[in-house]
Amino acid sequence: MQSRLKIHFQNRIMQTHLKLDLPTSQDNSNKFNANAQQAWSAIGHLVELFEVVFSTVSQLAFVVDLAKDHKGGIRLAFLCLVSPIYVLFSKRELWSRVFGIYASNKHYLRAKAFFNIATNAEYKQEVMVNGAEEYITEEFGKAEDALGNVSDDYAFRLFSRTRTPVPVILADFFRDLPLITYAIDCILHPEYFSVASLAMLQQTSESLRWTFYRLKSQKATMAEDLSYIKALYEGVSIPNTIESGDLSYPLDESAEKQVQRGMSIELRDVTFAYPGADSRNVLENISTSIPASSLVVIVGANGSGKSSLVKLLTNLHRPRSGDILIDSHPISAYSTTDLRRATALLTQDHSVFPLNIAENIGLGDPANATDRTRVEEAAKMGGASGFIAKLARKWDEVLFPITTSYASQYPMRPGDLRDVMLRVEKQSDISGGEKQRLVASRTFMRIMSGNIKLLVVDEPTSAMDPQGEFELFERLRGMREGKTTVFVTHRFGHLTKHADLILCMKEGKLVESGTHVELMARNGEYFSLYNIQAQAFTETPLEKNPS
């Protein structure tokens, strides 16, 4: 039952995540973080709560029953309840409250940071190449010294620690009180003494204390448990920032015309900021028109807003103000599913899924993901066939498998178990350039779907060799028929000469637009950027055009 319920919840959680668009999922105020284990635990806790309530009632009934047959029984029953009630109200427990834990001590944070840098494999290379070992050790020591006696004990324990021993002494006293009273009773009235009732009394008192304690903890977690389940069911109704319209894309034109035309895009006074209440504008007052089937190159320095502009063109984000028109209609009027189906985006973020190579490429066109001929063709176009052929399991190689393995002991001594552990779920890494080729192949798979009207390529070749980069761009350019193609690149020399339109960005603004010849004649930002590239190959910088 546990597995079934967990799968049910997992399915729900997955659907909620998949439904969210990019801005909604990046908006911290919308963080949907329900997990199936929590939901299952919540159900378990509720069942336990019923059990504890039942247990409390039956134990209380037993105490009353015992008290009835004993001289001074009512007094004894009352004393039995003192200890559990004291525990119920006196113990400071963090888990019984709504809480947030964080460390604010700057020396503590610094010591933790250096410890992390020294022990985390992720930083190993950077630490080594920078020769930072000594610095890390020294700074860690300084932070530790400055920290002095500040305890970094488990937060739960820190919270329940008491300054005086009085509460502990009182708790012990109340626990023993019924027995002490009973013992005095027995001395004064030996005729009432019974070993059986003494044992029962002690047993009942002990159980009651424990039951009350459980009751307290169950009550405390119940609100949290119920909120997990509520969050799980409310997740599906988190509204997306990018709402879908009804207009289908491509518009209902003759089939022949659709095949030949790419997407036309117009931006009117567009301003954009990333999600978050106080985020600043990263694009301001952008107005431009990208004709259907044109080849556009976006250039500009780091941080000038090229990728942000791409995110607007590809409908991953919406502007803060201004309008975007696709084929003369507002972008918001179209079905988001249709627009996504017609768009291929190859970016610098190369995500390799924890799936085999063939599926990693096939996912560019999910409808044909298992068509091996297409996948192989796409890999060839993306320049990935060469390295795939060298992998031990070729198309079936899973580069970054999901890790589930753990062993009882680590490090283990050489032997059978250690060998097995080293073999299972071994990550076989490939180079950065090879990863980019793999992701590029996925884009070719997507282009081959035949639905693409807008192809956007955002600096996907940072790790590729110049030959690989040139060939990739040429192949992508070769696929541009019937598509509007947008390239973002710092090494634009060989592309901008083919471009119908160059958009030159600077500090979030579109500072120049036109063809290569027009922009060179302006002696402006584009001229400077082009000149910097040209200088890498010529002795002297290009002369400015006479203005």
Ligand SMILES: Nc1ncnc2c1ncn2[C@@H]1O[C@H](COP(=O)(O)OP(=O)(O)OP(=O)(O)O)[C@@H](O)[C@H]1O
């Ligand atoms: N997800 C994000 N959230 C908040 N700000 C962001 C985000 N991504 C980028 N920015 C900011 O937006 C601005 C423009 O960034 P963008 O990535 O569009 O520039 P770019 O021209 O593509 O840069 P590069 O050439 O380095 O890729 C930068 O100041 C950047 O810090």
